[in-house]
Amino acid sequence: MAGLTIVSLLLLLAVPSTLAAPQDALITRLPGFDGTFPSKHYAGYITVDEDRGRNLFYYFVESETNPETDPVVLWLNGGPGCSSFDGFIYEHGPFNFESGGKPGSLPQLHLNPYSWSKVSNMIYLDSPAGVGLSYSNNISDYKTGDLKTASDSHTFLLKWFEQYPEFLTNPFYISGESYAGVYVPTLAHEVVKGIQGGAKPTLNFKGYMVGNGVTDTVFDGDALVPFAHGMGLISNDLFQEVNTACQGSYWNPVNDSCLKTLNKVDWELDNLNIYDILEPCYHSPEVREVVSDNSNNSRLPSSFRRLGETDRPLPVRKRMFGRSWPLRAPVRDGRVPTWPELGSSGVPCMNDEVATSWLNNEAVRSAIHAQPENLVDWELCTSRIDFEHDAGSMIKYHKNLTAQGYRALIFSGDHDMCIPFTGTEAWTRSLGYEVNDAWRPWYFNEQVAGYTQGYDHGLIFLTIKGAGHTVPEYKPQEALAFYSRWLAGAKL
Known part of the structure; x- marks a missing residue:
């Protein structure tokens, strides 16, 4: 107990005495994979609106190192309309997927040596309803926007941690890329507002991370x-x-x-x-x-x-x-x-x-506890939703969150022309914070892996040399390196 902070101790005392993830969400096998999972996997739905039947799908991967204490990290892909299985399958999930060779054939799965679950517990969330495997019984819910998406995702988190109370004391971070440059700070704002307003359970929120993110028009x-x-x-x-x-x-x-x-x-x-x-x-x-x-x-x-x-x-x-x-x-x-x-x-x-x-x-749908294909079809990026950008510029969100002491890592693949690193570098500088770590290279395997600049209030800007829009897909080793260093609070 000596190593626990006062906050952690209070959170621990607030956790119910029965600490167990829902066993009906446990994944025991995956079609295409013949090996042994290096950690426990869970998946299923969280209902965020009982009356309307609005359900968000998640896939949870426990850390392969120390799930009891390693951070819990929520991952969001963007679009808007793109499934977070993009990150799971193509970027930093626990498996690498090998094509079956013919269209429609089942791929073969192999363990990914650069999975982010090496150092953290990962939640992959399909959001909003209508995206990926998430759905609503009322199709009018597919007309949505930034603010409703953030509110639903916050409700998801509160209910998810109720079902997985053993992770309440773990540091919690929100992360994502592309249009999740909007999802992440708006959701972080809802989480902080909930903490300050007494929402239960109390999340141990520490900060957030955005890659090649949409920020400001x-x-x-x-x-x-x-x-x-x-x-x-x-x-x-x-x-x-x-x-x-x-x-x-x-x-x-x-x-x-x-x-x-x-x-x-x-x-x-x-x-x-x-x-x-x-x-x-x-x-x-x-x-x-x-x-x-x-x-x-x-x-x-x-x-x-x-x-x-x-x-x-x-x-x-x-x-x-x-x-x-x-x-x-x-x-x-x-x-x-x-x-x-x-x-x-x-x-x-x-x-x-x-x-x-x-x-x-x-068989995959059954294994991961998802709705059958005839009820919910999966697309990487869907046109099912009608989405409104109603949150405005994200700069005010970043300013508010970092001013309150929440850590922020803003990273960019430097060969992405969709959200160029130059714009991201400019808006991070525009916050007006003092530079406490002047522009310099950061290294992986004794080679320059990119450049970084650190600011007061825990704000860090980072580039990844030679990477595109989805950084972990292009540079998986370097991505795991900066990710694990940042989570540990080490110098990049």
Whole structure:
């Protein structure tokens, strides 16, 4: 007991005497995996609105190290409309997924040596209702937005910790990427408000983490053109032309001349993979033909074939199709289009065959306690929801949370053109905090892995060299390194 803080001791005394996760949520097997789980896995639904039948699905992985004391970390993917199984399957979940070889065939699962469950307990949440495996009995609930999503996710957390009270004393963090740059701070705000208002159970919330996150229309929207110029994707002449025409403001064209030059930029970036400018974005109806490792089938010169490769033991996602995200802000009248609605102008350069075939398999659904496929179909990113961005800029949320002492790690893959690191660096600097760790490289395996700058109030900005929009997918080893160091409070 001597090592417990007063807060931890009080939380411990508040926990019911019977400490046990719900056994009906325990996962005992997974189709495609023949080994032994390195830790306990649980999954199921939490009902966040009994009257309307609104249910959020989660998959919980206990830490492989010390689940009794290791942090509990909630993971959220963005979209809006994308399932957090994206993170589970393609980024930092406990398994690497090997394609079964034919469309619709069941993939094979292998243990992931760079899973974030190596050092933390992980909750993967499909949110809001209508996304992934989460659903509502009232389809009007699929018209939603930032604030309702944060409120529902907070209700989920309170009910989840009621079912898993043994984790109440563990440090709790919220994390996510992309549009979760909105989900994370708005949910953190709800959690803090709940703690201060006496919501029970009391969460041991310590901070949050956002990767390549949507934050602010101006900072995010104005970052793309200078990023493209700095990366050598548009000429200096075109950059000077568009900068003059748009007066340095690119997210919202101020005149016809600005719009015309932005269209030129858009055309020059047209066939790039906006999520990682180093990776190809193919335009063939047959993904297997163009991504084959056989040099006879590759359209790329040999010197380019390994660009963007990681040390992940198995390939998990093949890049294909799509065009870069439009340069103009996609939000119209507060409403955010979901990924499938963007059609040919916004389809990600990816093939999600592995995830789709696994999560729409009847045996898998049964094993993870999910609704059958004929009731809830799984898509990586759905158009089922009608989503409104009603929380505004996230800068005020970040300022409020960090000013209260909650730790924040804001990280960026430096080759992502969807949410360029330059915009993220600019808004973190705009908070006005004193720099206490000046810009410097951080290292992994004695190599520069990126750059970081630390500020007062526990705010850290970090880049990951050579990574794209979904950092742990591109750089799994480096991602586990900065993640585990940050959770431990060690210097990055």
